[in-house]
Amino acid sequence: ETEIPEDHPRYASLVTRHRIEAGVEQGITSKQGLIAQGRGEAFDYLLGERTIPSADDAARAAAATLLLADRPVISVNGNVAALAPSETVDLAGAVDADLEVNLFNHTDERARRIADHLRDHGASEVKGLAGDGEIPGLDHARGVVDADGIEAADVVVVPLEDGDRAAALDAMGKTEIVVDLNPGSRSPRTADVPIIDNLLRAVPNVTAHARDLADATPAELAGIASSFDSENALDAAEETIRGGSFESRDDAE
Numbered sequence: 001e002t003e004i005p006e007d008h009p010r011y012a013s014l015v016t017r018h019r020i021e022a023g024v025e026q027g028i029t030s031k032q033g034l035i036a037q038g039r040g041e042a043f044d045y046l047l048g049e050r051t052i053p054s055a056d057d058a059a060r061a062a063a064a065t066l067l068l069a070d071r072p073v074i075s076v077n078g079n080v081a082a083l084a085p086s087e088t089v090d091l092a093g094a095v096d097a098d099l100e101v102n103l104f105n106h107t108d109e110r111a112r113r114i115a116d117h118l119r120d121h122g123a124s125e126v127k128g129l130a131g132d133g134e135i136p137g138l139d140h141a142r143g144v145v146d147a148d149g150i151e152a153a154d155v156v157v158v159p160l161e162d163g164d165r166a167a168a169l170d171a172m173g174k175t176e177i178v179v180d181l182n183p184g185s186r187s188p189r190t191a192d193v194p195i196i197d198n199l200l201r202a203v204p205n206v207t208a209h210a211r212d213l214a215d216a217t218p219a220e221l222a223g224i225a226s227s228f229d230s231e232n233a234l235d236a237a238e239e240t241i242r243g244g245s246f247e248s249r250d251d252a253e
């Protein structure tokens, strides 16, 4: 998809940037999304651009939580659609979740393009175009959702979610799974299951755990979900960031 040589030491990061850039060109990703990507990359660098063990535990807890859910919904914004469309569609299939386009800066045009993009990557049904529901406590533009989607969901996956909206979803009583590289950001701090990892690694990892847990009993799934401690996960990520040295990061590659 790009002319970036695969043996380039920063290959993954360069491909990611290219995808976000292409997303903006296709009218899928907002310009704000470019800024969010830059913030994320800085944290990923500090984490060593790898899935740390606590993030893998979080991904497993997320998979168990999704498999136990009655009405799980995966919220898709412009960055998610640009970075990991197939991976997100795969996750929805693995845990039988709905996909809902949900944008911080909503326009009908962008929502339609994202829904089309997800369908191009194998999604059968994409919600988020009806806009007949709401998240209470937010102004209309930020709070609009589908009544039979996020409004009715018991578990929501909100990758790269804004802090205010994560708090408003929490106030609605949703169980929230947040993917975010910054353990200090309000969204993962609000989440029941914060996955401090790059979306590009986290989404397929949750899918892999869900496939691994396909034959687990509800009691086993509940055990995995309830033994997960979100505070510990946030602390572990913060310690990794504060305690790492650039030298050991080079060695890890």
Ligand code: ATP
Pocket (backbone or CB within 6 Å): 035, 036, 037, 038, 039, 040, 041, 043, 083, 160, 161, 162, 163, 164, 179, 180, 181, 182, 184, 185, 186, 187, 197, 198, 199, 200
């Ligand atoms: P708040 O504290 O209100 O949540 P914020 O600083 O998080 O504010 P934004 O800049 O909108 O606000 O958030 C973008 C978030 O998305 C950042 O926390 C960033 O780490 C995260 N992010 C960006 N790209 C990725 C990615 N590819 N994978 C995971 N997280 C990402």
Ligand code: MG
Pocket (backbone or CB within 6 Å): 160, 161, 162, 163, 180, 185, 186, 187, 188
């Ligand atoms: Mg945030």
